Amino acid sequence: xxxxxxxxxxxxxxxxxxxxxxxxxxxxxxxxxxxxxxxxxxxxxxxxxxxxxxxxxxxxxxxxxxxxxxxxxxxxxxxxxxxxxxxxxxxxxxxxxxxxxxxxxxxxxxxxxxxxxxxxxxxxxxxxxxxxxxxxxxxxxxxxxxxxxxxxxxxxxxxxxxxxxxxxxxxxxxxxxxxxxxxxxxxxxxxxxxxxxxxxxxxxxxxxxxxxxxxxxxxxxxxxxxxxxxxxxxxxxxxxxxxxxxxxxxxxxxxxxxxxxxxxxxxxxxxxxxxxxxxx
Numbered sequence: 001x002x003x004x005x006x007x008x009x010x011x012x013x014x015x016x017x018x019x020x021x022x023x024x025x026x027x028x029x030x031x032x033x034x035x036x037x038x039x040x041x042x043x044x045x046x047x048x049x050x051x052x053x054x055x056x057x058x059x060x061x062x063x064x065x066x067x068x069x070x071x072x073x074x075x076x077x078x079x080x081x082x083x084x085x086x087x088x089x090x091x092x093x094x095x096x097x098x099x100x101x102x103x104x105x106x107x108x109x110x111x112x113x114x115x116x117x118x119x120x121x122x123x124x125x126x127x128x129x130x131x132x133x134x135x136x137x138x139x140x141x142x143x144x145x146x147x148x149x150x151x152x153x154x155x156x157x158x159x160x161x162x163x164x165x166x167x168x169x170x171x172x173x174x175x176x177x178x179x180x181x182x183x184x185x186x187x188x189x190x191x192x193x194x195x196x197x198x199x200x201x202x203x204x205x206x207x208x209x210x211x212x213x214x215x216x217x218x219x220x221x222x223x224x225x226x227x228x229x230x231x232x233x234x235x236x237x238x239x240x241x242x243x244x245x246x247x248x249x250x251x252x253x254x255x256x257x258x259x260x261x262x263x264x265x266x267x268x269x270x271x272x273x274x275x276x277x278x279x280x
Contacts, residue, residue, distance in 0.1 A: 001209070001210055001211075001212050001215060001249050001250065001251065002207065002208075002209060002210075002249065002250055002251065002252055002253055002256065003196075003207065003208050003209075003210045003215070003218070003219060003222075003247060003248070003249050004205055004206070004207045004247065004248045004249075004253075004256055005205065005206050005207075005219075005222050005223060005226060005245050005246065005247045005248075006179075006203075006204050006205035006206070006245065006246055007175055007178070007179070007204040007205075007226065007243055007244070007245055007246075008243075008244040008245060008246040009028075009034040009035065009077075010175045010204045010243065011077075011078070011081060011171050011172065011175065011204075012024060012028075012034050012077055012081065013028060013241060013243055013244075014141070014171045014174050014175060014243075015081060015121075015124075015171050016028060016241065017141070017239045017240065017241065018124070018141060018170065018171065019120050019121055019123075019124035020120060020124075021118050021120035021121060021124070022120060023117060023118055023119075023120070024118055024120075025240060025241060028241040028242075029240070029241060032047060033051070033054070033070075034073075034077070035070045035073040035074055035077065036050050036051060036054060036066070036069065036070055036073070037050075037073075038073035038076060038077055038113070038117065039066075039068075039069030039070050039071075039072055039073035040069060041112065041116075041117050042069075042072065042073065042076060042109055042112055042113070042117075043069055043072075045069075050066065050069065053065065053066050054066045071097050071098070071099060072093070072097070072099050074097055075089075075092065075093035075096065075097040075099045076089075076093070076109055076113050078092075078096075079092040079093060080109075080110055080113045080114060081121070081168075082125070082164060082167045082168045082171075083114070083121070083122070083125045083164075083167060084110075085110075086103060086106045086107045086110055087103070087106075089106050089109070089110060090102075090103060090106040093106075124167075125167050128166045128167045128170070129151075129163045129166050129167065131166070132148045132151045132162065132163070132166035133151050133152055136148055136149055136151060136152075138165075138166045138169060138170055139170060140169070140170040140171075140173045140174040140177070141170065141174050141231075141235070141237045142173075142174055142177050142178075142231075142235045142237060143235060144170075144173045144174070144177060146165060146166075146169040146170070146173065148162045148165060148166055150162045151163065151166065172203070175203065175204035176203060176204065178204065178226070178229060178243065179201055179203070179204050179205065179206055179226075180201070181229055182206065182222070182225050182226045182229065183198060183201065183206060185225050185229070186198075186221075186222060186225055189221075189225070190221070193218075194211075195210060195211040195214035195217065195218060196208050196209075196210050196211075196214070196217075196218040196221075196222070197209045197210075206222065206226075207253075208222075210249075215249065215267060216266065216267055219247055219249075219259075219261075219267050220261065220265045220266060220267065222245075223245045223247065223261060223265070224265060226243070226245040227242055227243055227244055227245050229243070246258070246260075247259050247260075247261070249272070257272065257275050257276050258275050259271065259272040259275065260272075
């Protein structure tokens, strides 16, 4: 089977810690689905109502609504997390997530996201840009340096690009480094086991071939490595939240099905069968 493990809402989690965004941190500490939380907030629904509809939809219309809310939330989270402007956000949501909205709706969503739901983000954006302007570089929580020599350019386009990089590169490079680190830790512990062979890594995701009768062995092991990296011991970075990992499995990359883990860390096969039936 093909197994894909990635950090659950990874960019949001790293941002929550780096920006010290209180509402984000609270949502993660309480175990909320971040995309459902954002989608419900943008739509004016309570999270409790949305969660109930997601777990036990009373109709096909409810199931479609929840899917639509989460899709819209992903567009907002990825597009607005780093301060994207309204026109760019509207185009990004349409082109990447199939979410259509007017400019007015885009502006309303942007204001809700940045000033009502997650008001700590604008200050973090400004602090990151100001630091990069002063030092001509920015650093990730794990110490990776991104040099930004054009942050003070007189050319607006170059300056704006560097300002965006000052905000997003520490977050995205942190996740990439955590993924590489997880792969290194796996091989240090288990060598090159025949039952779990990694063949790809993309951003914050690791992909492997795993023997079907050994899924219960290797999925929890990889997940535990990813979520339990000694961030503070090695890099001095203390996080108040856990960097959870999600998993998908399937016969090939085109037919992956989401699965979850039980509280004890084992694979929740009942939930997987439920998702498999939904996909069918």
